[in-house]
Amino acid sequence: MSSGDSEAARRSGLRTTRMEAFSDGVFAIAITLLVLEIGVPDGSEDDLLGAVADQWPSYLAYLVSFATIGAIWLKHTVITEYLTGATSALVRLNLLLLLVVSFLPFPTRLVAEHIHADEAERVAATVYGVNLLLASALVGLLWRYAARERLLRPDATDRELTALGLQLVPSLGGYLVMILVGLVVPLLAVLGYLAIAVYIIVPFHALRRRGSGVRPEPEPQG
Amino acid sequence: MSSGDSEAARRSGLRTTRMEAFSDGVFAIAITLLVLEIGVPDGSEDDLLGAVADQWPSYLAYLVSFATIGAIWLKHTVITEYLTGATSALVRLNLLLLLVVSFLPFPTRLVAEHIHADEAERVAATVYGVNLLLASALVGLLWRYAARERLLRPDATDRELTALGLQLVPSLGGYLVMILVGLVVPLLAVLGYLAIAVYIIVPFHALRRRGSGVRPEPEPQG
Amino acid sequence: MSSGDSEAARRSGLRTTRMEAFSDGVFAIAITLLVLEIGVPDGSEDDLLGAVADQWPSYLAYLVSFATIGAIWLKHTVITEYLTGATSALVRLNLLLLLVVSFLPFPTRLVAEHIHADEAERVAATVYGVNLLLASALVGLLWRYAARERLLRPDATDRELTALGLQLVPSLGGYLVMILVGLVVPLLAVLGYLAIAVYIIVPFHALRRRGSGVRPEPEPQG
Amino acid sequence: MSSGDSEAARRSGLRTTRMEAFSDGVFAIAITLLVLEIGVPDGSEDDLLGAVADQWPSYLAYLVSFATIGAIWLKHTVITEYLTGATSALVRLNLLLLLVVSFLPFPTRLVAEHIHADEAERVAATVYGVNLLLASALVGLLWRYAARERLLRPDATDRELTALGLQLVPSLGGYLVMILVGLVVPLLAVLGYLAIAVYIIVPFHALRRRGSGVRPEPEPQG
DSSP states (O other), rough: OOHHHHHHHHHBBBBSHHHHHHHHHHHHHHHGGGGGGGGTTTTTTTGGGHHHTTTTTHHHHHHHHHHHHHHHHHHHHHHHHSSSBBBBHHHHHHHHHHHHHTTTHHHHHHHHHHHHSSHHHHHHHHHHHHHHHHHHHHHHHHHHHHHHTTOOOTTTTTHHHHHHHHHHHHHHHHHHHHHHHHOOOOOHHHHHHHHHHHHHHSOOOHHHTGGGOOOOOOOOOO | OHHHHHHHHHHBBOOOOOHHHHHHHHHHHHHHHHGGGGGTTTTTTGGGHHHHTTTTHHHHHHHHHHHHHHHHHHHHHHHHBBBOBOOOHHHHHHHHHHHHHHHHHHHHHHHHHHSSHHHHHHHHHHHHHHHHHHHHHHHHHHHHHHTTTTBBBSSOHHHHHHHHHHHHHHHHHHHHHHHHHHHHHHHHHHHHHHHHHHHHOOOOHHHHTTGGOOOOOOOOOO | OOHHHHHHHHHHSSSSSSHHHHHHHHHHHHHHHHHGGGGOOOTTTGHHHHHHHHHHHHHHHHHHHHHHHHHHHHHHHHHHHBOOOOOHHHHHHHHHHHHHHHHHHHHHHHHHHHOOOOHHHHHHHHHHHHHHHHHHHHHHHHHHHHHTTTTTTSSSSSHHHHHHHHHHHHHHHHHHHHHHHHHHHHHHHHEEEHHHHHHHHSHHHHHHHHGGOOOOOOOOOO | OHHHHHHHHHHSOOOOOHHHHHHHHHHHHHHHHGGGGOOOTTTTTGHHHHHHHHHHHHHHHHHHHHHHHHHHHHHHHHHHBBBBBOOOOHHHHHHHHHHHHTTHHHHHHHHHHHHHSHHHHHHHHHHHHHHHHHHHHHHHHHHHHHHHTTTTTTOOHHHHHHHHEEEEHHHHHHHHHHHHHHHHHHHHHHHHHHHHHHHHHHHHHHTTGGGGGOOOOOOOOO
């Protein structure tokens, strides 16, 4: 990159370096704090194995939240992989996404603590689902904003962008359906949230196209 | 950049890379730890929806602190966007800012816990406001120091620098007024702190100048 | 690197920058959260020295977990040192490793709290060992996947790769043996886990080959 | 840097990028976790101002630990500023430093909780001082190792290196004296630890040489 280009980029747009570093920090902390919620009650010495097994709602909530934050992080890296620069508004939209992501440990704890209790279970699953829906919607918004403002690499084809953008719609639909399911069978909704996250994370299409995979070229870091 | 330039920069100034990384880490953790303060009391199973709703002071405190740390982070990225290098004193001033920012979860908790109690509410809002005022003043100091020591990009126009510098004065004034308001109506002060942070975060001037926006040039990362 | 190469790398593979940053974040948090588990019980004022000494299981658990996460981080940096790019599947496999690593504070706490209690000690040591085994296996899998998919630097010799790959087998064997030992003498297993981590961390072969060490060339950062 | 140089550096030494990122993460978390220890006891509503004031040992401990970790971070950035590469042993020595730094929140809490109690105060101040001494010694060791193994920039003059190296001796001496002082007057020792950290952080010599300061050259980031 010539110095002139750099100058131009610097004056009209913002570097995305710090936005990426800050986001990675928040994602990493939100995903790691979840484990603090897990613990056996005092006085479990006599039957620790039973007490550890009894914590399954905590493990489930941990797994769902980890998978969901992991999926959001994955989508976020795809977006920044295509970004050529940032505008003020993009950085702010990203802050809004981080607000929702870093809130997630609270509903995670609600689900972990109240999965046994009938009525409370329903409330916890709904609060949780709404948080997941919001996070997913904000990632989608971030992508659409970046695409509309032409902040994406000019060499990305329309087909690539449409394909990436469309991934977002089924997640939103899935969360809406699962929130409704959760009003009747809360546990099923939580399993549904896990299924959505796993669906985003596991690269099924990559598995299918396995034989024809393109090898990445060597790319020196830094 | 030629090797000679690099050498010169290295000997007389410090790279800002680690100052940015360390600051991003502290900001990210301070902003994410806030959620640990939120929780429903034990024995809320019977009316979890009510218990979740009763936590509104926690959500408000979370939102205000998140918005404030987000706003400080934004200002901080603007400063480092213009920085060409760091001096020993700048790195130390930055440490002082991080001291104040990472202290914020404590007054946040004070506000969340005591918003109902008459006298305590006043104390909590004041301690909180003083912390926010200090953080804002230190960001301003950091900017002025960098400008005075000519650590900013030589291609930044005086008009740009003055415009950026002036943003700091209304925040400080706003915090001072709100601290006084908080002595009478604490809750109003907390809402005022939120308004100040939102005012800094939302790029109103960008919204107004929308039609004439300049597109950022593609800038390869790294 | 020419712009064309960059383009090619960008389209067929992913940059590893954010995978490294996110992983460093999770490793750093998981390794630092461990200290939150350590504390003396309330009312230890009369004999604080005794109370501090009584916390030895906490210190031991802290040390073992710190050493293990440190060892995994070390292996991880060796892998990314050789990586030329990432595939979707590699990023996902890495997420799975982070899931297991960030879970570690929970069994660490189990060990710290139950080392005195007979039966519970056995359960805690086993849960802990299984977690360590899983983490170690996933690092090995990550390495083998990267080698098989030819994501490693083409200039790395087969001998280097085999040597690095073989390091993984003794760890897995060691963990399996120690899990079995832990069913009889749990404390011995915990000390064994420490020994495995120390064995990975301390560069014995480097110590032996000391005289013939090659000096690294100067490498400007960034 | 030519590709051949890069190759050479890569094969014989390790990049310091991830060591820096991981260290920044651990430092940032250790320094931010300290605030979690601060809180007013339940039932302080009636006199919150008094309760907030009563927490002064917590604020003091927070300040001392923040200043100390900040000082260690500063020294660490100076070291990596001069580093041209890393060896296996340097990365491991760095891990040992991080072990000691991330342990610091525990003795910090001990000091904050026991500053009122006579005997306990002495124990807490001593444990705290030993931790600070160890951290300081390990930073010194890191520097000496890097200097001895010729991992530092060849353009650094012997005078620079000696000057930097000598800074370490007074800190160690200071900590030793203060640990002994703490056996008699614990609070004075804690204030002494603060003085040592402030002495390292505040660039007194820079203040003295103010008039003759050299301006850093512009250095584009990235």
